[in-house]
Amino acid sequence: MGKVLLLTKVLLKQNLATMLGLDNTRRKRSSRSSLLATVIIALVLYPFFQWLKKKFTGKKRILAYVFSFFAGALLCTIIEFSMGLMVNDHYQLWDYRDNFGNIMGQVCLQNTIAFGIAASVIAWFVYPMLERWIARQPSDVMNIV
Numbered sequence: 001m002g003k004v005l006l007l008t009k010v011l012l013k014q015n016l017a018t019m020l021g022l023d024n025t026r027r028k029r030s031s032r033s034s035l036l037a038t039v040i041i042a043l044v045l046y047p048f049f050q051w052l053k054k055k056f057t058g059k060k061r062i063l064a065y066v067f068s069f070f071a072g073a074l075l076c077t078i079i080e081f082s083m084g085l086m087v088n089d090h091y092q093l094w095d096y097r098d099n100f101g102n103i104m105g106q107v108c109l110q111n112t113i114a115f116g117i118a119a120s121v122i123a124w125f126v127y128p129m130l131e132r133w134i135a136r137q138p139s140d141v142m143n144i145v
Contacts, residue, residue: 037079038122045072045123065124072119077112 048071052064084106087093096102101109 037076038126040079041072041075041119041122042127044075045119046127049123065120068123069116069120072123073112073116076115076119077107080111080115081107 045068049064049068052067053061056062056064081103084094085104088095088106095105096108096111097105099108099110101112
């Protein structure tokens with residue numbers, strides 16, 4: 001059981017690093033698509049998370065985090081599944097048939113959990129920090145950018 005837990009931790013860490021663009025072993029195309037996925041996650045999930053926080057107040061606030069996690073996992077899994085159907089037909093970049101909870105070898109439960117964690121980190125911490133940092137920048141600098 002301990003070996004399975006250790007293997008799961010290592011695989012989750014690798015998936016998070018890849019999704020956040022921190023994996024240097026992948027090609028540049030992979031890092032660009034990871035950045036694009038991060039932007040999509042931030043633009044879709046952050047407003048959804050803010051809406052959930054307004055909807056669930058008090059003791060029910062934990063539900064906002066739970067629903068946000070599952071929404072992020074679902075969104076990322078849908079993106080991976082659709083990209084897998086399009087790309088893996090010709091290039092066979094990944095195959096999850098040996099992993100638990102796979103669907104047609106395109107997605108698996110392990111990646112869904114990792115994507116949910118990564119999407120939650122982006123929506124709950126990374127995007128709000130960037131938004132505050134950008135708001136503090138002088139308007140002249142932002143006009144140039």
